[in-house]
Amino acid sequence: MTLWSRTRTAVYGEITRTAMELFLERGFEATTIDDIAAAAGISRRSFFRYFGTKEDVVLGDLVARGELIRDAFEARPESEDPWTALLGALHSVKDAADETDAEMLKVFKMVHQTPSLRARSIEKHLQWQALLTPEVRRRLGADPADPFDVRAEALVATVLTCLDVAGEAWARGDGAVPLEGLFDAAAAAVRG
Amino acid sequence: MTLWSRTRTAVYGEITRTAMELFLERGFEATTIDDIAAAAGISRRSFFRYFGTKEDVVLGDLVARGELIRDAFEARPESEDPWTALLGALHSVKDAADETDAEMLKVFKMVHQTPSLRARSIEKHLQWQALLTPEVRRRLGADPADPFDVRAEALVATVLTCLDVAGEAWARGDGAVPLEGLFDAAAAAVRG
DNA sequence: GCCGATCTGGCACTGAGTGTCAATCAGGCA
DNA sequence: TGCCTGATTGACACTCAGTGCCAGATCGGC
Numbered sequence: 001m002t003l004w005s006r007t008r009t010a011v012y013g014e015i016t017r018t019a020m021e022l023f024l025e026r027g028f029e030a031t032t033i034d035d036i037a038a039a040a041g042i043s044r045r046s047f048f049r050y051f052g053t054k055e056d057v058v059l060g061d062l063v064a065r066g067e068l069i070r071d072a073f074e075a076r077p078e079s080e081d082p083w084t085a086l087l088g089a090l091h092s093v094k095d096a097a098d099e100t101d102a103e104m105l106k107v108f109k110m111v112h113q114t115p116s117l118r119a120r121s122i123e124k125h126l127q128w129q130a131l132l133t134p135e136v137r138r139r140l141g142a143d144p145a146d147p148f149d150v151r152a153e154a155l156v157a158t159v160l161t162c163l164d165v166a167g168e169a170w171a172r173g174d175g176a177v178p179l180e181g182l183f184d185a186a187a188a189a190v191r192g
Numbered sequence: 193m194t195l196w197s198r199t200r201t202a203v204y205g206e207i208t209r210t211a212m213e214l215f216l217e218r219g220f221e222a223t224t225i226d227d228i229a230a231a232a233g234i235s236r237r238s239f240f241r242y243f244g245t246k247e248d249v250v251l252g253d254l255v256a257r258g259e260l261i262r263d264a265f266e267a268r269p270e271s272e273d274p275w276t277a278l279l280g281a282l283h284s285v286k287d288a289a290d291e292t293d294a295e296m297l298k299v300f301k302m303v304h305q306t307p308s309l310r311a312r313s314i315e316k317h318l319q320w321q322a323l324l325t326p327e328v329r330r331r332l333g334a335d336p337a338d339p340f341d342v343r344a345e346a347l348v349a350t351v352l353t354c355l356d357v358a359g360e361a362w363a364r365g366d367g368a369v370p371l372e373g374l375f376d377a378a379a380a381a382v383r384g
Numbered sequence: 385g386c387c388g389a390t391c392t393g394g395c396a397c398t399g400a401g402t403g404t405c406a407a408t409c410a411g412g413c414a
Numbered sequence: 415t416g417c418c419t420g421a422t423t424g425a426c427a428c429t430c431a432g433t434g435c436c437a438g439a440t441c442g443g444c
Contacts, residue, residue, distance in 0.1 A: 152381075187346070237402095
């Protein structure tokens with residue numbers, strides 16, 4: 001761990017904290033990157049060296065979370081059918097989340113109220129989908145060269161859609177009901 | 193039909209045709225709105241009087257198509273369960289599409305290759321979801337005041353996700369297999 | 385103490401999207 | 415026919431996100 005990478009991580013965290021504060025205070029769209037840079041004590045240009053877009057400040061770690069989900073999924077016993085294994089993997093990653101529900105709720109609401117954030121968030125889910133699909137294809141015994149075998153894609157996309165639906169309901173209902181339960185209910189409505 | 197609204201419709205169509213030509217020729221992102229305006233013989237400012245965003249030129253009529261789907265869905269016999277009725281509604285609207293497969297394929301490929309278009313397209317699907325959900329809730333007998341009954345949202349979102357998965361596979365495979373079949377296969381993988 | 389790699393700020397630029405204003409033009413009315 | 419109202423248009427200026435470029439500062443190894 002060199003000093004460069006240490007300061008880099010520190011600055012990264014500082015920008016995130018400062019920006020999230022501004023976002024929650026005056027809204028995502030009403031906060032410009034100049035605002036964030038000024039508040040974090042860096043130049044506008046440097047902001048873009050840490051984050052590709054303004055949305056990435058909010059959604060950046062979704063990529064890492066996707067990799068966690070994939071790992072959890074691959075660790076599932078081979079005896080489980082893919083659907084059950086996917087549900088299990090998502091549950092285990094939810095349990096390991098380090099944020100409090102209150103923080104998560106604020107972020108969820110912001111994402112679901114801001115079109116550009118919602119769009120990016122769905123884009124990240126598509127990346128999750130791409131991460132998870134190969135293992136599902138393997139478990140289903142699908143021909144890797146067949147572009148028309150859509151079973152794996154359909155299963156993965158559906159599970160992630162259920163997560164999205166559950167998240168939306170959770171945010172709309174102010175988190176009064178646990179997210180896991182909503183997710184299970186959504187999954188059951190599709191497969192039950 | 194006054195002359196104003198007639199010219200308005202004509203200009204709308206002219207912009208669409210001109211823009212799509214440019215998009216397919218040099219790509220969506222490489223075509224600026226200045227290019228479109230110049231080619232269509234209007235001012236940059238007027239372009240934004242007909243289309244809110246550049247993406248809307250490609251995806252604009254998805255809103256109208258969503259209303260068609262809703263109408264087709266509501267016309268389905270009460271005896272069908274929601275899932276079957278949703279599949280039927282989507283099929284009937286696909287059949288009524290007036291574009292050729294070749295044109296549709298080009299547009300599909302463009303949408304699936306361009307991040308901003310892909311994101312907007314999914315946003316439109318979310319609007320379809322909002323259009324279809326109330327009727328599904330009614331058919332399921334869900335309490336309209338219960339924000340935590342996610343069954344209807346889950347069903348609608350899943351069906352649309354299957355459509356999306358099918359569309360992606362269809363475009364990836366150059367339309368060599370009919371879209372309807374891919375859609376049915378995706379739906380069967382989830383529910384079968 | 386020197387050298388190369390990396391980080392940083394500043395500047396200029398493109399491109400999307402918005403607000404404003406004056407000019408234009410269709411349509412109704414006297 | 416001539417006028418008035420309201421919708422449309424083009425032009426200009428502006429904000430904001432995002433990118434390319436360059437010169438200077440800073441760190442790490444030799």
